[in-house]
Amino acid sequence: MSNIVKRHVGFGMLYSLLLLAGLAVLYIIDFPMDDWKDIWTKHESNVPFLVAAPLFVLFSGAILGLFSGLYWRKRWLQATREMESIREGQQPLKKRSFSLTELQQTWAELERLQTYMNEQAKLAQKLTNERVIDREEEVQRIVSEERNRLARELHDSVSQELFAASMLISALTESEEEETALFKALKQLEAMVQQSQLEMRALLLHLRPAALKGKTVQEGMELLLEDLRAKVPLSIDWELDTFPVEKGIEDQLFRIVQESVSNTLRHAKAESLSIKLLQRDSFIILLVADDGIGFEMGTEQPGAYGLQNMKERAAEIGAHLRVVSVPKQGTRLEVRVPMLDREEEEA
Known part of the structure; x- marks a missing residue:
């Protein structure tokens, strides 16, 4: 049995005893007894009245406290589950109506808490998305700048050197007689340089595409x-x-x-x-x-x-x-x- 139920049973029994004592005092004041021995001599089902009355009151208080404790235990567990679902960001709270104003107010506070936490979660997601987008844009900017830098360096160095090599080979080829081994070698070298120039232009087009x-x-x-x-x-x-x-x-x-x-x-x-x-x-x-x-x-x-x-x-x-x-x-x-x-x- 949970502490909530135990406390309600104990409070019910204590309340019943205090109520019995108060009523007994009022009864004695209003109707004084001539002989106090009558309390012991009067029986209820073979049990002295002085013993039966407290037992009955204690039992009644315990039953009342048990039902009260079970009711509030159920409400407490329900509130705990809802708080857990809010913490884990699960399903929204269901609309509920309670007979007690305090419970209704508590439930309204839970709904407001969930709304606030949902808004905070949305804000956190929005900020995260914005940071990711900003980071991606920054990466893209850096990559684009680096590609442009590489393209400029390749164009100013390798591309120009290939062009100079092509012009030199063309000049040597024109001065050499055809059908010679050197002429054929120069032609092969010229074709290789031209292919390198093609690939260099393609690479520059890939690195620095025109807009x-x-x-x-x-x-x-x-x-x-x-x-x-x-x-x-x-x-x-x-x-x-x-x-x-x-x-x-x-x-x-x-x-x-x-x-x-x-x-x-x-x-x-x-x-x-x-x-x-x-x-x-x-x-x-x-x-x-x-x-x-x-x-x-x-x-x-x-x-x-x-x-x-x-x-x-x-x-x-x-x-x-x-x-x-x-x-x-x-x-x-x-x-x-x-x-x-x-x-x-x-x-």
């Missing part, structure tokens, strides 16, 4: 491809339909084009590259195709990381990205972006 900066995706793609056509020994052609594209979709499509061009320059060993941006029915379609070495579908290829990036960017705008590649025949990338009506999207 649209207020231009449309068509304008950004045209500037990018014209710049590449002037710098790389690769036949590049493009077809860009003119139609409005939402800002978020523009940015992701432009990044996908940059990533695909970078992969082509680094891995495809292609001679030609074709890029199309079309609007067909309710879809924006981006097509990138090259005539490079291709790869076996389902196998790990050198540009797998870049391909994964493109898939993630396509998923962010609800697009479907598909890659088809055949060894020695080239690779074709297709991105289909659904164009949703504003009214339909808001509905």
Whole structure:
């Protein structure tokens, strides 16, 4: 038996004895007894009245205290469970009605406490999320600055040295007679330097991708491809339909084009590259195709990381990205972006 029940039983018995004593005193004062021996001689079921009366009162007080203790024990356990649920952040308190005003007030205080703790939890989560977002933005800023720094250093050092080496080899090749061993070696070296230049430009494009900066995706793609056509020994052609594209979709499509061009320059060993941006029915379609070495579908290829990036960017705008590649025949990338009506999207 819990302490609450024990205390109520004890208080019930004590209260009953005190009540009996008080009533006895009042009775004796109002009705004085001539002979006190009558208290012992009077019997109730063969038990002296002086013994039976206290026993009956004590039993009644104990029963009353037991029921009272059980009731309050139940209420106490209920309040304890609710406090535990509040502490653990579980289900909200259920609406309850009590006959006693004190219990009703206590329950209202518990509800207010839970509301306060929920608000504190929401505030803590909000602050945590804001800190995480700020931390991620700071990391992205640092990474972007470091990538730009590396790109500048590579462009100012390695890229310039490769260009100088290419010019020197070209000059040596022109002064050497054809069909000689040195001429063939210089040609091989020239091809290696040119391939290194291609990979360097692709790496610079990956490290420091150009931004649209207020231009449309068509304008950004045209500037990018014209710049590449002037710098790389690769036949590049493009077809860009003119139609409005939402800002978020523009940015992701432009990044996908940059990533695909970078992969082509680094891995495809292609001679030609074709890029199309079309609007067909309710879809924006981006097509990138090259005539490079291709790869076996389902196998790990050198540009797998870049391909994964493109898939993630396509998923962010609800697009479907598909890659088809055949060894020695080239690779074709297709991105289909659904164009949703504003009214339909808001509905």
